[in-house]
Amino acid sequence: MKEEFYNDVALLDGLSEGDHRASxxxxxxxxxxxxxxxxSKGGDAESAQDVFQDGLIVLYQKSKDPEFCLTCKxxxxxxxxxxxxxxxxFQQKHYQYELPVDFSDEEQPVSGNLRxxxxxxxxxxxxxxxxxxLQRAMKELGEPCGQILKAFYIEKKSMQDxxxxxxxxxxxxxxxxxxxxxxxxxxxxxKLKQ
Numbered sequence: 001m002k003e004e005f006y007n008d009v010a011l012l013d014g015l016s017e018g019d020h021r022a023s024x025x026x027x028x029x030x031x032x033x034x035x036x037x038x039x040s041k042g043g044d045a046e047s048a049q050d051v052f053q054d055g056l057i058v059l060y061q062k063s064k065d066p067e068f069c070l071t072c073k074x075x076x077x078x079x080x081x082x083x084x085x086x087x088x089x090f091q092q093k094h095y096q097y098e099l100p101v102d103f104s105d106e107e108q109p110v111s112g113n114l115r116x117x118x119x120x121x122x123x124x125x126x127x128x129x130x131x132x133x134l135q136r137a138m139k140e141l142g143e144p145c146g147q148i149l150k151a152f153y154i155e156k157k158s159m160q161d162x163x164x165x166x167x168x169x170x171x172x173x174x175x176x177x178x179x180x181x182x183x184x185x186x187x188x189x190x191k192l193k194q
Contacts, residue, residue, distance in 0.1 A: 008074045016063035023056065030075050034082045041086065051089065055082040087131075130193075137189040145181035152178055 014022025034055070035048035043051070058081045062068045070077060138146055144166055151157040151165070163174035 008070065011074055012063050012070060015060055023060075026056065026059070026074065026078070027052075030078055033075070034079060037079075037083070038086055043086065047086075047089065051082050051085045054085050058085075133189060133192045137185055137192055140188050140192075141181070141185050144177075145184060148174075148178050148181050149185065 011022050011026060015026070031048075031052050034052055035045070038048040038051060055078050059074070059078055062070075138149075141149075148162055148166065151162050152159070159171045159174045159178070162168075162178070163171050166174065166177075168174045168177065
């Protein structure tokens with residue numbers, strides 16, 4: 001690494017000027033950290049590469065914006081952007097639990113100037129914590145509730161299909177059971193959050 005790229009201001013300036021050395025330094029320093037995090041969340045090498053490249057593009061676009069003021073370290077900002085991109089990619093593939101429990105503040109895009117970078121970092125830390133609490137709550141919930149909620153919210157199965165699989169008398173019985181399971185999940189979730 002060249003000495004002129006040891007600080008974030010120089011890296012950001014180099015990036016905005018299209019200096020490939022700056023992007024190479026960013027890649028060398030931050031890709032291993034971000035890819036390791038993505039692997040820990042079930043991603044593979046291709047996903048990690050895609051997410052990092054998209055994150056680098058966001059950082060490049062921000063560096064070209066004269067209004068943009070980096071209020072945290074480049075690594076912190078890039079990590080926050082990549083985490084948001086990963087969660088979005090993860091959710092689009094329906095791997096993430098999409099249950100009607102209020103896990104975070106209103107969803108807002110990472111690009112644009114709606115949120116500053118420190119808010120993004122706080123948002124991602126909270127989002128990751130909420131997701132981990134939900135995973136623990138689902139494990140603690142047990143069966144058949146876990147299967148019922150996954151079938152309905154993730155696999156998008158009808159209540160009629162769920163009733164048949166779990167041998168409930170009818171669809172209404174399955175709905176009542178789903179409602180009770182969701183209530184139990186919320187109770188466990190909020191207990192774990194304390």
